[in-house]
Amino acid sequence: MAGDSSDIPLHIPDAPHRPGDESEFADWPWKPEDLEMLEIDCSAEESSEHAIGLVRVLGDDNKASGKWNPELPTEDLKKGLEHMLRLRIFDDRMMKMQRTGKLSFYMRSFGEEAVAIAQTMALETQDWLFPTYRQPGAQFVRGRDMVSMICHCIGNEEDNVKGRQMPVHYTYKEGRFISVSSPVGTQFSQAVGVALASRYKELDEVTITWIGDGASAEGDYHYALNFAAIFKAPVILNIVNNQWAISTHSNFASGLQNFAIRGIPYGIPSIRVDGNDFLALFSVTRWARQRAARGLGPTHIEVLTYRAGAHSSSDDPSRYRPRDENEYWPGGDPIDRLKDHLISIGEWTEKDHDKLSEKLDNEVMAAYKEAVKFGDLANGPYPSSDAIFTEVYETPPWHLMEQWDEMKKWRED
Amino acid sequence: MSNMNMVESVNSALDTMLSNDEDVIIFGEDVGYFGGVFRTSDGLQEKFGKHRVFDSPLSEGGIAATAFGMGINGLRPVVEIQFADYIFPAYDQIVNEMAKVRHRSGGEFWCPVTIRTPAGGGIRGGHHHSQSPEAQFTHTPGLKVVYCSTPYNAKGLLISAIEDNDPVIFLEPKRCYRGPFYGDPHNVPTWSGHPEAEVPESHYSIPLGEARLALEGDDCTVIAWGTMVHVCEQAIKDSGISCDLIDLQTLVPWDREAIEKSISKTGRCVIVHEAPKTSGFGAEMVASIQERCFWSLESPIERVTGWDTPFPHTTEWDYMPGPDRIAAAIAKTQED
Numbered sequence: 225m226a227g228d229s230s231d232i233p234l235h236i237p238d239a240p241h242r243p244g245d246e247s248e249f250a251d252w253p254w255k256p257e258d259l260e261m262l263e264i265d266c267s268a269e270e271s272s273e274h275a276i277g278l279v280r281v282l283g284d285d286n287k288a289s290g291k292w293n294p295e296l297p298t299e300d301l302k303k304g305l306e307h308m309l310r311l312r313i314f315d316d317r318m319m320k321m322q323r324t325g326k327l328s329f330y331m332r333s334f335g336e337e338a339v340a341i342a343q344t345m346a347l348e349t350q351d352w353l354f355p356t357y358r359q360p361g362a363q364f365v366r367g368r369d370m371v372s373m374i375c376h377c378i379g380n381e382e383d384n385v386k387g388r389q390m391p392v393h394y395t396y397k398e399g400r401f402i403s404v405s406s407p408v409g410t411q412f413s414q415a416v417g418v419a420l421a422s423r424y425k426e427l428d429e430v431t432i433t434w435i436g437d438g439a440s441a442e443g444d445y446h447y448a449l450n451f452a453a454i455f456k457a458p459v460i461l462n463i464v465n466n467q468w469a470i471s472t473h474s475n476f477a478s479g480l481q482n483f484a485i486r487g488i489p490y491g492i493p494s495i496r497v498d499g500n501d502f503l504a505l506f507s508v509t510r511w512a513r514q515r516a517a518r519g520l521g522p523t524h525i526e527v528l529t530y531r532a533g534a535h536s537s538s539d540d541p542s543r544y545r546p547r548d549e550n551e552y553w554p555g556g557d558p559i560d561r562l563k564d565h566l567i568s569i570g571e572w573t574e575k576d577h578d579k580l581s582e583k584l585d586n587e588v589m590a591a592y593k594e595a596v597k598f599g600d601l602a603n604g605p606y607p608s609s610d611a612i613f614t615e616v617y618e619t620p621p622w623h624l625m626e627q628w629d630e631m632k633k634w635r636e637d
Numbered sequence: 638m639s640n641m642n643m644v645e646s647v648n649s650a651l652d653t654m655l656s657n658d659e660d661v662i663i664f665g666e667d668v669g670y671f672g673g674v675f676r677t678s679d680g681l682q683e684k685f686g687k688h689r690v691f692d693s694p695l696s697e698g699g700i701a702a703t704a705f706g707m708g709i710n711g712l713r714p715v716v717e718i719q720f721a722d723y724i725f726p727a728y729d730q731i732v733n734e735m736a737k738v739r740h741r742s743g744g745e746f747w748c749p750v751t752i753r754t755p756a757g758g759g760i761r762g763g764h765h766h767s768q769s770p771e772a773q774f775t776h777t778p779g780l781k782v783v784y785c786s787t788p789y790n791a792k793g794l795l796i797s798a799i800e801d802n803d804p805v806i807f808l809e810p811k812r813c814y815r816g817p818f819y820g821d822p823h824n825v826p827t828w829s830g831h832p833e834a835e836v837p838e839s840h841y842s843i844p845l846g847e848a849r850l851a852l853e854g855d856d857c858t859v860i861a862w863g864t865m866v867h868v869c870e871q872a873i874k875d876s877g878i879s880c881d882l883i884d885l886q887t888l889v890p891w892d893r894e895a896i897e898k899s900i901s902k903t904g905r906c907v908i909v910h911e912a913p914k915t916s917g918f919g920a921e922m923v924a925s926i927q928e929r930c931f932w933s934l935e936s937p938i939e940r941v942t943g944w945d946t947p948f949p950h951t952t953e954w955d956y957m958p959g960p961d962r963i964a965a966a967i968a969k970t971q972e973d
Contacts, residue, residue: 352710354706383743384743384745385741385742385743386743388740388741388743393741395742395743395745395746396745397742397745397746402709402742402746403738403745403746405733405734405737405738405741407729407733407734410702410730410733410734413699413703413706413730414702414703414705414706414709414730414734415706416702416703416706417702417703417704417705417706417707417708417709417710417714418706418707418709418710419706420703420707421706421707421710421711422710424662424688424707424712425711431706443698443726444702444730447696447698447699447702447703448699448702450694450696450699451693451694451696451699451702454694615739615740615743615744616739616740616778617739617779617781617803618739618747618801618802618803621889621890622846622890622893623890623893624778
């Protein structure tokens with residue numbers, strides 16, 4: 225009988241594939257030629273095709289084409305490739321060190337190296353970056369010394385956050401890279417405030433922020449879109465859909481298969497971009513920056529990618545997804561694709577690539593050796609435990625001073 | 638000097654800070670064009686412009702997050718949460734973000750935000766317009782917590798809160814916006830003629846962390862904050878017992894020295910708050926006082942508080958501590 229729902233079970237979604245299943249993804253129907261450039265002052269509705277589709281520049285053959293081709297100088301492409309490879313080698317080294325107890329914990333950007341690196345390269349140096357733990361690569365673009373990054377991760381005496389945060393929770397104000405926080409999503413709505421402060425001060429500064437597909441189920445994602453739209457904040461709001469939030473598939477974060485279009489009903493022009501395509505990412509971000517800088521407000525971007533590695537050093541993805549699923553991702557690998565592109569235009573060779581890898585390997589090893597001179601988590605020395613009490617407030621109040629004195633009596637010096 | 642009620646003195650503090658510091662910016666629900674549901678920002682948008690004083694969406698989490706971002710990027714936001722009962726969507730942003738960013742970033746970023754919020758009962762507000770959630774914030778390192786009680790201390794403390802470089806939760810006892818409340822709902826005076834309603838029009842500040850001696854006496858130390866300061870004043874009169882009445886003003890960091898000094902004189906103590914008893918800030922004070930003043934105490938410390946229940950609507954006078962309960966507690970401390 226119509227309307228009788230007594231035999232319909234409770235619907236609980238599941239991931240498309242679990243351990244033991246064949247890995248597969250549908251082929252992408254999108255090509256670099258599909259989408260026109262958007263007018264800089266387009267409305268949210270006018271961006272619909274770009275939200276439903278996928279902005280690509282590198283085709284299946286990794287040649288660049290289409291209206292979104294940023295026509296970047298070869299030197300910039302090589303720089304992007306170098307930073308991505310630097311991050312991958314850095315991550316691999318740090319992961320090895322984590323396994324030997326030199327770090328408590330680590331998180332790689334494996335498979336997502338293009339995201340922060342291409343997007344930060346598309347910005348100006350005065351722009352604010354408000355990252356999650358999966359965008360450390362932005363710091364290389366902003367010139368952070370690798371030794372200082374390692375000192376943070378291994379929690380030694382030179383850790384600029386003084387042993388207070390877990391590894392990968394970087395802070396780098398000099399590079400306008402704002403402190404990473406563990407609660408997922410909080411930075412997204414805060415970034416709107418950062419952007420509004422820049423606008424209030426009438427400065428040419430744009431803020432970029434990122435959130436994961438999983439964290440987009442938090443209230444902060446929705447606060448951010450709403451405030452950004454209402455106050456026309458000069459902010460670039462990226463939702464990095466890497467398919468997985470630890471073991472939670474993206475279909476637990478939204479009833480849609482597409483995250484980009486969620487920006488449209490908020491009144492924000494929205495674009496989906498291939499997150500493993502360095503050129504497309506660069507292009508879309510540069511476009512969004514122009515909008516923001518001209519007072520046209522926020523842009524919402526779904527960065528479509530795949531978390532090729534584990535969530536963190538504490539995670540084993542073979543427990544909840546096919547072991548080789550990353551190899552089937554239609555977007556491929558961001559480093560391989562830019563490398564192939566450079567080779568295809570005659571600007572790069574396998575030999576160049578090997579030479580670069582070797583150089584970066586040496587760079588990372590040298591930085592690591594330099595960093596451990598200041599101690600590591602396994603052996604110390606650590607930052608002084610006085611740092612428990614400092615910078616809780618600008619000036620410690622009496623109750624902290626008393627407890628600090630008590631701690632000093634009991635600690636092992 | 639002019640006679641102001643607490644709405645006017647809060648407004649005067651905001652006006653003063655908007656004039657003195659271009660980095661001060663005010664937003665929240667209904668605070669802009671309309672001037673706030675309690676009128677505390679009345680006229681400020683017109684005077685300073687929409688870019689300084691504006692309405693926000695109905696989104697406490699978004700308000701706190703936006704204030705956080707503005708704060709770490711050089712502004713000094715003063716935001717209003719329309720009722721303290723509605724602060725909880727912002728709790729994560731306050732507790733995990735504002736309170737910790739200076740520490741977690743190694744001092745590279747800090748968040749000089751003031752969150753003003755009307756709190757407490759006595760306005761027939763039921764359980765979602767009456768709560769006094771100070772203890773939800775005193776338990777969070779990195780926050781300062783202030784609770785004003787009079788027009789004079791509201792302005793002086795609010796200016797200090799805004800000028801402070803740490804995040805401050807600033808609770809305003811809404812029952813006292815337009816007059817002190819002595820515990821009798823049928824006889825509510827205005828602030829007119831009250832000495833604590835003589836408020837300078839210009840800038841002044843009351844340091845955070847200092848208590849105010851509201852009454853001076855010999856035989857008992859009564860400690861309260863917010864509306865309860867005035868209810869205690871009535872109770873002390875009714876009891877006929879000579880008491881120090883300490884208006885705590887700031888809960889974190891609290892003025893332990895003033896309390897020790899008083900108890901070493903009186904040897905007896907009553908602590909009064911509207912909020913529920915269990916894990917209330919009174920419990921923290923009792924613990925500290927017995928650590929420091931054990932040998933001065935002549936009798937057990939008494940607590941008079943709201944019950945460990947939701948705040949009621951029609952029967953709120955049986956919930957809120959009134960002069961009778963407080964006077965009885967004062968009398969009890971005098972027993973040998």
